[in-house]
Amino acid sequence: MIDSTLKVYQMFGDDYSKEIYGQRVLYSLTNDDKYIHKLVNDLEPIRWLRKKLRGISSQNVLLYGAGFRGQRVSQICPDLFKGFVDGDLKKQGKLVNGFKVYSLPEVMQCFADPVFVISNKFGVEKIESELMSCGAAQKNILNLGEKMTAFTAEQYFDLEELKPSENEVFVDCGAFDGDSAFAFMKWCNNHYKHIYCFEPDKKNYVLCRQNLSEAISKEKCTVFNKGTWSSNTELSFSDTADVASHICDDGLQRISVETLDQELLVKRNEKVTFIKMDIEGAELETLKGASRIIIEQKPKLAVCVYHKPEDIFTIPEYLRTLNPDYKFYLRHYTFAAWDTVLYAIP
Structure with missing residues (x-):
């Protein structure tokens, strides 16, 4: 494993990716959270927060x-905080992660x-209005939540090295409600040939079709109510009607799954340019079912590598065997x- 890990390490295109790889x-x-904390400390929203706080004289944060x-x-x-403030009476006065939870009146009186x-x-x-009505200075209110939301909204498309090409064909494995498809359209300025969405959860599938109805009506988008895998079969599935729906042995539903090679290459003779995968642990099996596309067409890939502990090893190693000329990059998008x-x- 050490040899393959070193070979994967050498395929990363920047030092930041190598750092993330090491921490993951x-x-x-x-399973020690300190490695995730170190990784997250380098995210842009946290860097922004530290920079803003350096410009404020008060230490009562x-x-x-x-x-x-x-x-x-x-x-x-x-190291940055003196405590929490929260309007929940059940939390006030208690310790959370070693910090006391204050009411807003307490804070204004004590700090x-x-x-x-x-x-x-x-x-x-509403929170900002409440704070200012209690006497907080506007310059002393920092909206980290907004920064984090904006940061995560760029997921799958923010990498500088990721450039749109002519006639983009985007494959969204784990389409949920179509949010990534819309982000793709924005990324390529609506210059694309087609979008293929795979969403096995029935409720999510219906919502995805509704949200993408305009693109579907223009024959620019196809939404499949099926999953993706390494073979064409049926599997057990837990349909939670949210982002966590997933293939599992004890799932109460049965779903159809198909390989991307079969659906897009064999059936449609499609030239795929970009594949995104966030499929709750089914990424490696789906990559196996897209091996011909990856070898022959060399599409851009954005693949989640956190659902299983082994993903950080097995997924880049498998891709290395299919296409050793790929350049790898890693990015992380949450506080968890x-x-x-x-x-x-490519």
């Missing part, structure tokens, strides 16, 4: 929101010139251990 390998081997996002931020950079870092994704305008994407650029 160590996390997979140890509090995280607004003791929910999941706030907790993750407090774990990643505990001089407090600085508030908002971690929430929703309701930010998920959403690490491997890019393969």
Whole structure:
């Protein structure tokens, strides 16, 4: 394994990717969150936050929101904060990750010139209004949640080395509600030949078709209510009607799965230029079912490599065997251990 890992390491196109690869390998081997925290500390939103705080004289910095996002931020950079502020009475007075949760009136009474870092994704305008009505200075309100949301919205398409080509054919494995298809359209400025979406969850499939109805009506998009795999068969499936729907042995539903080679190459003789995969652990099997496309057509790839501990080893190694001329890049997009994407650029 060491030999193949070193060969994969040498295929990365920049030092940042190599750093992410090292941290993910160590996390997979140890399951120690410190490696994810180190990785996340280098994300653009955290760098932005540290830079903003260096320009503010007050050291009384509090995280607004003791929910999941706030907790993750407090774990990643505990050196920045004095505590949480949260409107939930059940949380107030308690410790979360070693930090006390204050009510807003408490903060305004106990801390001089407090600085508030908002971690929430929703309701930010209301939060900002509440803070200012209680006497917080607008310059002391930092919207980290907005920065993080904007950062994650660029997932799969923000890599500088990833350039649109003529007649793009985009394959979205794990299409959910069509969000990645829309991001693709924006990325290529709507200059594309066709989009193929694969979504096995029935509710997500219906929503995806509704959202992409304009492109479908123009015969620029095809949405399949099926999954992707290394063979054409039926598999058990857990249909949670969200981003976590996945193939599993104990799933209550049965779904059809097909290889990309069969559906796009054999049936349609399509020239694929870009494949995105976020399919809850089915990435490697799907890549096996797209081996001809990858070898013969050398499409750009954006593949999630975090669903299984072994993904960080097996997926880049498999791609290396199919096309040793690919240049690899890694990027990470959340405050947690998920959403690490491997890019393969021909």
